[in-house]
Amino acid sequence: MPKKKASFFHTFGLGSEKEYLVDNLSVLLSSGMDILAALNAISAETKSRRLRKLVRRMVEDVENGDPVWRALDNTGLFPSQTVSLVRIGEETGRLIQNLHILALQRQKDRMFRSKIIGAMAYPSFVIILGAAVGSWVLFFLLPQLATTFSSLNMPLPFVTSALISVGSFTRDHWTVLVPSILGTAAVVLLVGFVIPPLRFVGHFFLLRTPAIGRLLIDSETGRVGYLLGTLLGAGVDLIESVRSVARASTFASFSKFFEYVADRLEEGSTFEQAFHSYKRTSSVLSIPMQQLIVTAAQSGTVPQAFLSIGELYEFKADVASKNLTVILEPLLLLVMGVGVLFLALAVVLPIYSLVGGIE
Numbered sequence: 001m002p003k004k005k006a007s008f009f010h011t012f013g014l015g016s017e018k019e020y021l022v023d024n025l026s027v028l029l030s031s032g033m034d035i036l037a038a039l040n041a042i043s044a045e046t047k048s049r050r051l052r053k054l055v056r057r058m059v060e061d062v063e064n065g066d067p068v069w070r071a072l073d074n075t076g077l078f079p080s081q082t083v084s085l086v087r088i089g090e091e092t093g094r095l096i097q098n099l100h101i102l103a104l105q106r107q108k109d110r111m112f113r114s115k116i117i118g119a120m121a122y123p124s125f126v127i128i129l130g131a132a133v134g135s136w137v138l139f140f141l142l143p144q145l146a147t148t149f150s151s152l153n154m155p156l157p158f159v160t161s162a163l164i165s166v167g168s169f170t171r172d173h174w175t176v177l178v179p180s181i182l183g184t185a186a187v188v189l190l191v192g193f194v195i196p197p198l199r200f201v202g203h204f205f206l207l208r209t210p211a212i213g214r215l216l217i218d219s220e221t222g223r224v225g226y227l228l229g230t231l232l233g234a235g236v237d238l239i240e241s242v243r244s245v246a247r248a249s250t251f252a253s254f255s256k257f258f259e260y261v262a263d264r265l266e267e268g269s270t271f272e273q274a275f276h277s278y279k280r281t282s283s284v285l286s287i288p289m290q291q292l293i294v295t296a297a298q299s300g301t302v303p304q305a306f307l308s309i310g311e312l313y314e315f316k317a318d319v320a321s322k323n324l325t326v327i328l329e330p331l332l333l334l335v336m337g338v339g340v341l342f343l344a345l346a347v348v349l350p351i352y353s354l355v356g357g358i359e
Helices: 015-030 035-045 049-063 068-075 080-092 095-151 158-172 174-194 196-207 212-233 238-248 252-266 271-277 287-299 302-358
Strands: none
Touching (some): 068 080, 095 212, 158 174, 212 302
């Protein structure tokens, strides 16, 4: 009787540990160590208690006669395409080679993620710093100035009075406003990016954001191309590979597209027919990329074509991430400048009026 997979809560937050498992298993098996000795060595060296427990579970499964791919699948650590690659490698005697491919694939994924994080680091820092300074002026500086101005029976400019009203209201009702804002943000994130049936809403807006959308599309196209080329090159069936890519895709538009292509291929259609019958093919694959895949299918070089797409879009994502930083820097400076000007006017105008009244 097959064992039940480990639950989501047992595997949540084990991203770096999963990479440690794949990398070390590939190295240890390449050195000539058998699978049980390699797993025991990883279990003894890992610092994560949860990962150690899952690796020991793999050891028990293998000792009970389960293949490595099933033991790996029971941990719930990896998606189906990873398990498929291990299964194909075990059945064809290419387990070590396929584990090495997996290690390279996860390194590619880390590179894609780091490009996006790196591109957003500077804008995020500037926005957080600007919000902190603006909050200090709004909640602490202006109320103190308001007390001084009110004692002088002095009329305040509209900008100053508006900011003081906002700051006073927020300060008096923060116990309601802060939880409401955080709760709304949490609901938006859950609905738009976390809950699978509803993630397409957040993805729809995110992919249409200028500059950022282009970077995300290029990164996802490069990742999908490399993954599909790797699976096909390792001997995984074409339809199974396309379905695995559909399940592994980050964005709903990519998942729907590759699931549709897999269905059409299973019915006997060609890549060209599948591309033409899908209404939004160009939003996932550009026309030159479609022509490249169709030509490769006719010449029997589909794995190489998808690997080439992966390399091309990896380069494009790298260029887009650098361009994004160049575009956002002056835009953020402009926004920060307008904000500083607005706050400065709110503070300086009443002081200027006070000095003019004294004169």
